[in-house]
Amino acid sequence: MIKVAIVGGTGYTGVELLRLLAGHPQVEITAITSRSLAGTAVADLFPSLRGHSELVFSVPDVDTLAGADLVFFATPHGVAQAQVPELVQRGVRVIDLSADFRIKDIPTWERWYGQPHVAPALAAEAVYGLPEVHREQIASAQLVACPGCYPTAIQLGWIPLLESAAIEPSSLIANAASGASGAGRQGKTELLFAENSDNFRAYAASGHRHLPEIEQGLRNVQPEGSDPARLTFVPHLLPMVRGIHATLYARLKPGQTLESAQALFAQRYRDEPFVDVMPVESHPQTRSVRGTNMCRISLHQPQGGDTLVVLSVIDNLAKGASAQALQNMNIMFGWKETLGLESPALLP
Amino acid sequence: MIKVAIVGGTGYTGVELLRLLAGHPQVEITAITSRSLAGTAVADLFPSLRGHSELVFSVPDVDTLAGADLVFFATPHGVAQAQVPELVQRGVRVIDLSADFRIKDIPTWERWYGQPHVAPALAAEAVYGLPEVHREQIASAQLVACPGCYPTAIQLGWIPLLESAAIEPSSLIANAASGASGAGRQGKTELLFAENSDNFRAYAASGHRHLPEIEQGLRNVQPEGSDPARLTFVPHLLPMVRGIHATLYARLKPGQTLESAQALFAQRYRDEPFVDVMPVESHPQTRSVRGTNMCRISLHQPQGGDTLVVLSVIDNLAKGASAQALQNMNIMFGWKETLGLESPALLP
Amino acid sequence: MIKVAIVGGTGYTGVELLRLLAGHPQVEITAITSRSLAGTAVADLFPSLRGHSELVFSVPDVDTLAGADLVFFATPHGVAQAQVPELVQRGVRVIDLSADFRIKDIPTWERWYGQPHVAPALAAEAVYGLPEVHREQIASAQLVACPGCYPTAIQLGWIPLLESAAIEPSSLIANAASGASGAGRQGKTELLFAENSDNFRAYAASGHRHLPEIEQGLRNVQPEGSDPARLTFVPHLLPMVRGIHATLYARLKPGQTLESAQALFAQRYRDEPFVDVMPVESHPQTRSVRGTNMCRISLHQPQGGDTLVVLSVIDNLAKGASAQALQNMNIMFGWKETLGLESPALLP
């Protein structure tokens, strides 16, 4: 049993962490913080946790957090980079679910997030928590930067192809759509039920903050000497709660086929417990991964042309955030990687 | 470990059983039947089960079923009553999720279901599987008739009051609403997405098949000599997938108050693992029990008048069907009653 | 052609007014006010109005408003009572969609709305804008208080019965549910898509502000000497955008039957253009009135007992607010009552 603390537990990634940790046999949650709700019982904010949690939100306090073996940050960007340095110095391991430590190039981070980065040295040290790529470094990491939701779905959908240089990297198109929980639990007019039900729209089509994270991840797996991956990325907002669906378009290099691509995926993800390569020409549904750490992928080659379409689905709050954080934790502490993450999706 | 078979696994209660049993440590599923899909892998029909189940639907066969320790029937009414007698004779224990064995009065069953009952003797022997009332009989039962979804939510909302004769039993009103999964997985026009999204309506307002089951259950807990419980029950169809919400209206007897009623509930359900009596004047949400075996209840006394309003929510596929079936199984086999049913609700 | 101004046009009743007025041949909108969005084009806030409106939100200004023949108030309660007196004094006619002038008993208003009423004399003069009851007074009214959404659906469902003393008035139960647009266009966490999708709950079960308005309206149509109507009213929040569904329970007086009740409705609403009495035992759907001024009603007598169930549906933003306001305007200005309100519902 380890002691775990959560900083910023009032959002959707927070309640998802609590849900998943409630079923993890090796974890005791010792603190969950919220400045605005200090003193409120977690189960009063999230009635789904009545009977599952006696926790009460507390004011963030570094000494309390430093008493934990592991601290999760489920905070808006900017918070973790201010608080993590002292925790790391005191030997606490940290999994940050925010964007603070995902980008290695600090000027890029600062441009997209519109503020100075206050812990650039830690950003350099942080391990990017995509287990399918960085499993070994995660195992010994002190600070893991958990990937974003879109970046997870999109990277897993292209990694086998880019590692093998099977597609042209310079004109990638990622058309993706997310459930509304991806926008967080904030009282904004544009996120109201009455604004989003029976409605669909793109957003940030001219540029979304996840773009540099995705490009960094894709370039990282390309063989040396490759043209760097370049991406057009258009996100959309779905009238549903959970789920990300990425529809990925790339040009196959000469000699590549649907079958050869499928073989690359089968081989690359053979031993991955949370990537499911479906039969060719399948259509993965977002609900088939609801509440789970699974990513399901399928391939299409429309009209036998040279465009390979990859469909990739995850649950934005699970494999796209909190369940992937648990997967990272399992790796960091040497437990079975699937511990606490075995339940099938809730369907229907 | 026991061997379990499922008859009729292609509907929503079937896939919910499979989801829950996948997390139960004492059960091995040895067969799942479907006449129409025999030969199809379960995970091909329900992709959420990819990686969780190697089962293949098979043609129902009594010898195969008789090899199990327990058989679940997740079939339309009429099926179980034809097949259960032989299984029972051969010593197999059965939990029937259909309506076949819920009603003790056979003419009543035949009137509401429009067909003759072919196993009336078994209906007399069957134990009604509402653990909060019949726990002891369930433990030793050979045949358990798992309650319907509306009947579960409604009975749990009135039992403490009727047992104590705290309300007038002759003019009960149950206004209830169900998610669309309650109508089953059948290709009917009226169940289409485009027919039910952004739409709400009552149905069967002049008489619904769950009425006699509810009245039977309510009368069963009344003290001898009481006026029998009489119910007006109007169900509604919600534009959502899972969940039942019952809004129950009854007249308090003189001397009863909101506080005395709340005390009755607190006392009655003190040791029940799956009934959560919330603080007075709460409003339970259906999503707070999504995917779980929990029933959450709260009480209101509008304007301090003599009408007591009980709000009761369950997940129609879980406490209203498959999870309650697991709870019954746990009782029948002497396991911890919460085994395999501990996960918190999926929220949001 | 008359000149019309709208005060408070940034909410859902405001945009619905604009949608409907765009199709009304006798109206020119001369001003629409919003303190916070002054200077913004209406079509920038509501892109559905691109090409239909050149209006720009302006700061509320009494002289501008006084230049109109008619002013609609689509504001939160408290606003109209402060501004209407001067307009009325200057001879402008007013239709107030808020709650400010609906309740005749000022202490009751003040208790439920938690603030002093600053224009009690006008509240006394105001005509309650339910055309099915007050058509004649509306025609000559200077100030019309447009009814609330729940009150419209519920009153229309009981008026024929109470006028004829066909039901017991002292134990009425109104179980009603509303689409999320009824809660307005405000950035509250509890109204987020991710909080309300696939979720259903009651709210304000211990007492809702529409209760006194409903009771006042019901008592108003009872024959002299009747026991006053007494109501238990529980509202619920539906995971959909538009629509109110009221399920009304009352005890029939001796001698009354489903048929006699149906005859009362048929007779009472024979000439009403916006009340549709459906065949007995029908189930009206909220989508069948979406975007229209129609109220559809059907009757049930479950199990032939003494409880009469009335189902009544409206669109909360239309007959429950803005379309009813147009109906009132048509009456006030002597136009055909259905002018601008003829379109069938949008289905599916």
Place this chain on the structure above:
Amino acid sequence: MIKVAIVGGTGYTGVELLRLLAGHPQVEITAITSRSLAGTAVADLFPSLRGHSELVFSVPDVDTLAGADLVFFATPHGVAQAQVPELVQRGVRVIDLSADFRIKDIPTWERWYGQPHVAPALAAEAVYGLPEVHREQIASAQLVACPGCYPTAIQLGWIPLLESAAIEPSSLIANAASGASGAGRQGKTELLFAENSDNFRAYAASGHRHLPEIEQGLRNVQPEGSDPARLTFVPHLLPMVRGIHATLYARLKPGQTLESAQALFAQRYRDEPFVDVMPVESHPQTRSVRGTNMCRISLHQPQGGDTLVVLSVIDNLAKGASAQALQNMNIMFGWKETLGLESPALLP
């Protein structure tokens, strides 16, 4: 006033036609046919039409149909091609909402629709009913083939660019998503509410029947000598009822910019009543066109690169089917093109 008949009025395009024609001042509907529902009142099938239509479904009869000035076919593919020839011979004008006469190349039609075409000569004569391209021919056409929903949204989004050869035509990508009403009103399991709510998926990613229609339309507007437009098209199913959103990716030719592209759209659609070119970097919402004949379009140039993203939204049942059919009718009969199509969208 003209006499209009509708063949196949029991689906969603049928009820949408009836809704729109109810508000058209020049049309009298004289017959609506359905073999399976002959004798049923239209308003019994679609309660939204109660009070708006006295029509009763009748068995299709060529003499009755031949008595009309105009016949709409709202039937599955294969029906119109069998029945239209005789009507045309008898001088009746026809607007076919099905796919029967959209494709000029008969072998292509036969390959994608899997059956022989029985009226190839008429297919050659039929005018493709996209008014923004074929307005003049439509005016005098006897048979108009109304475009499909995806083809309308996608063609309108690329026509200005292809006419001006501003984009590379050989690697077009259309990622599109449709509300569930696009799949029709058929009782299929996969279209159930419980299957599609809170779910999103691609379908027919390897090849969809609308592809050849789109390519034909795009090539038709290209200047002579251009490389023919080649398309990758992936449709998706949205958990909502109405609306199509197309996200279109194309490579700008050298010298083209976001501004030059925007100017092409502004110029091309300047006089089009039903195409709204929004400011650059807008994000059109599907609900902003709900129930209307409008197409809203906006342009993006992500990261200033050479990929131009066009966002195009329509209502699949309106501009994607029945409202566009009315627009065609208005042109054919020399009425104002917007007649009966003036209402703003229903929002929220």
